[in-house]
Amino acid sequence: MIIFWILTFFVGASAFAFALIGLQLGIVGSIIYAGFAMLVCRGILSLFKRWLVVREHVSAEPDVLERTIETNRAIFWRRSLWLTALPAVYFALMYFIFGLAPLDAVLLLPSILQAFFGQMIYLVFLMFANFALILGPFYILSRIGKTMIVPDDARFGVDIEDVRGQKSAVSEMKRILKLIEHGRLYVKAGGKRERGVLMVGPPGTGKTMLAKAIASSLHVPIYIANGGSFAMLFMGIDAISVYLMVRAARKKAKTWGGCIIFIDEIDALASRRSGMAGGGMMGGGGMMGMMGGGMMGLNMLLVLMDGIDNPGLIIRQLRGLVNLTLDGLFLPRVIGFNGTKLKLRIPALRAPSYNILFIGATNRPSVLDEAVTRPGRFGRQLVFRLPDRESRKDIANLYFAIKQHDPALDTPSRRDEFARITEGYSPADIEQALSLALLYAFEDGRDALNWQDVREAMGNVEAGLALPVEYSERDKIAVARHEMGHAVASHFFKTDHAHVRLSIRRRATAIGEIGGYHKSLPNEEEWMEFRSQLAGDIRHSLGSIACEHVFYGEGSTGVYGDLRSATAIACRMVGTIGMGADKLDPKMSTKATNIGEQLISVAQVSEGMHEQGTWVGAVLNNPRGRRVVAQILGSAYIDDWRLMNVNKEAIDQAVEALIAQGGELMGDEVTGLIDSVGLRAPTAADAYPPDLPMVPDMRPDVVAGSEQTA
Incomplete structure (x- = not known):
């Protein structure tokens, strides 16, 4: 406002006259006195103007820069008035309470300040001591499971070339790491370094091994952490742990030019947050995490990965103080002479850029939060597969x-x-x-x-581990016939497969004990299966129960897993990939359906994986789908029974040879045994299995003496 400058010049002229005539300061002294008076007057008027703007009595400056300058001036002079008021309050207290003159109060000030700062130092020490006692244990716990490795600091005995079976993933990782070490020219040309890479794949495929190889051979530091190590008892500690990890990586990146953060089992930290796709609480919830602390660690990770950061606190405060003071003293921002311009303000500070690469590893990518896997964070995925x-x-x-x-x-x-x-x-x-x-x-x-x-x-x-348990003679022969049923069925119905192992040794697994097993694998590794191959899988599973019925006329409890597997395959054929029933004449189809109804296993519905249990149950609960499944199972059983029935003597010869050779054969040994006993395929003249016992359909009871009317 022009009126402010008029008033300022009037105050300056009055101050000059007062200093020159009243105070006898001379020309130079009077000019300095008048300039100071004008500065104070203009500053107070700026503070008054800001008050009018805030109260909306006047409008603010339309120009953004001028509005910023006026705001800085108001802040400077408000602080200056407060600083001026402090000595006035001090002298007033000394005079009215202790009766000290201003000079005596000044002489007493050093001793007061000494005592004051002494107490402040003591209080600050107590404050930090209390923080250390309370937060120190949590800080120590936050360091557990996390290791910073600098070049040549540690060797894990593995190089990147030792990560075999993952050529595409390893070559892509090498390309990314090259940009971390030597990507300055790439960035200068307009490229953007990768911020995050997610390694996805089944357990044991080399994800953690690749991280060890990176730590052993890379020329930048690597920070290795486990996702579970961020799970803390109290709310907020997981966020602090993530912040300290990234802070340490940034320090190393400044020194070495780059740093890598590897988080193994990242799903423990970055699972879906509550309310997102049905996700639940994540690591870090704990007792106090029930109040929402479970997502704090993930939120902190997402913020820090975005790279939103400020320059250092001290340099930011120093720049703000200098620019605020220069604005408050009404100095121009730019001065020029003969076409040369000189800026009198510290320019805006650039946010620091850290060359940090986040690498996560998980075998459960489906549970990760969508904000984690978006481009710009962990959007680049390296898939680790089982080796061919x-x-x-x-x-x-x-x-x-x-x-x-x-x-x-x-x-x-x-x-x-x-x-x-x-x-x-x-x-x-x-x-x-x-x-x-x-x-x-x-x-x-x-x-x-x-x-x-x-x-x-x-x-x-x-x-599983072989158990030192001897079978009874009956069980030994029964188990051998059971497993031989699988082997014979595989030999005839899975002709594109080769035998891998045939065993009747009892073994302990994580889910219990097994009496034996047969395994075959395709001669060529293929990624797609046809209906005939799935039908062969069902016949391989049901070969055991067919063999038992041929030799004993009844089944055993050992077919539990076989029926479960066969039912799951048949339900998959019918319910998910559009494969209908077997091509049989109506009479044989009815016979197969009646037999298959008794072979359906509901174990897959209640004990299988959630997704499988859902679609298996859906197929079996549909009457038409259930009958198609029953027909497929019954048809497979008929083929198996006829095969076992015409080869009873050959199967028993193979059983005797298997037992004589220790009860376990591998690869070509199994093939040699099967070929040696002279198995043959059934002909049209060979017998068919009898119908399995059926329960009559339930009929509504008719009350005696009742009459039915048309």
């Missing part, structure tokens, strides 16, 4: 090279056989099997493993 046959051979070569073994295991045929029979194995499973095989060799007094050790170890990995 060539990859398994490559993995086996790696582990055989570091373990002493029989030279016979180095032949191409043996390595091919090992790669074939380990289908479904993860790299961790292969390493465990070979380590266990070497342990068996040492227990036997040998320093090198052989094929027999590998066989025993693989049996333990696949089906």
Whole structure:
């Protein structure tokens, strides 16, 4: 406002006259006195103007920059008035309470300040001591499960080249890491470094191993944390733990030029928050987390990953103080002379940029919060899959090279056989099997493993530890016939498969004991199955119960898992992939349906995985779907029964040979046994199975003496 400047100049002129005439300060002194008076007057008027703007008595400056300057001036002079009021209050208290003149009060001020600051230091010390006593244990707990590794600080005995079976994921990770170490030119050219990478895959496929390899070979620090280590008892501690982790990584990134944060089992930290797709509480909930603390750690991680940060506190405060003071003293922001401009303000500070890469690993990507997996956070996913046959051979070569073994295991045929029979194995499973095989060799007094050790170890990995329990003679033969039923059915109905293992040894698994098992795998690894292949799987499952009915005329409790598996496959064929009933004539279809009704297992509905239980139950609860499932199962049973019935003598010969050879065969040994007994396929003239006992349909009771009318 122009009136403010008129009033300011009037005050300045009056102050100059007063200083020159009344105070006798001379020309220079009077000018300084008048300038100070004008400055104070204009500052008070700026404060008054701001008060009018806040009260909406006048409008603010239309220009944003001018509005900012006026606001800074008001803040400066408000603070200046408060600072001026403090000495006035001090002298007033000294005079009215203690009767001290101003000079005496000034002389007493140093001793008062000394005592005051002494007490303040003591209080600050007590405050920090209390914080340390209360929060210190939580800080220590927040460090558990987290490790910072700098280059050459630790070696995990694994290099990136040792991560086998994941060529695409490893090559992509190498490309990302190269940008972390040498990506300055890439960023200068307009590129953007990856902020987060999510490694997804089944357990044991090499995710954590790759992180160890990165820590061993990379030339930037890596911060390794476990997702479960962020779960804290009290609300908010998980957020503090995440903040401290990122803060430590930023410090290392400043020193080394970059840093990696690896969070293993990240689903423990980044699961869906409450209210999002039905997600529940996550890690960090604890007792106090019931009030909502469970999502604080995730929220903090999301904020810090976005990179929203400010420059350091001290430099921000210093810049603000300098610019505020210069605005308050009415100094221009820019001065120029002969076309040269000089800025008199500290420019806006750039937010710091940290070269930090977040890497998460999980085998449960479906439970992660959507905000975590969006682009810009963990949007880049590296999928780790179970290795194919060539990859398994490559993995086996790696582990055989570091373990002493029989030279016979180095032949191409043996390595091919090992790669074939380990289908479904993860790299961790292969390493465990070979380590266990070497342990068996040492227990036997040998320093090198052989094929027999590998066989025993693989049996333990696949089906559990062999139990030193002897069967009764009846059970031994019954179990052998049961498993031979599987093997014979696989031999005829899964011709594209090769036998892997046939065993009647009792083994302990996580869900109980098994009496034996048969396993076969396809000759070629395929990613798609046709109906005939699924029908062969059902016949493989039902070969056991058909064999028992042929030899004993009844089934045993050992078919529990077989019926469950066969029912699940048939329900999948009918309910999810549009495969109808078997092509049979009406009479045979009715017979198959009646037999299959008694083979349906509801165990899959109640004990299977939630998703499977849902669709299996849906198919079986549909009358038409249930009859189609029954027909498929009954048709498979008929084929199995006829096959077992025409090969009773051959099966018993195979049973005797299996028992004589220790009760366990692998690979080509199983194939040789099956081929040696002369099995044959049934012909049209061979017998069909009798109908299984049926329960009559329930009919409504008719009350005696009642009459029915048309």
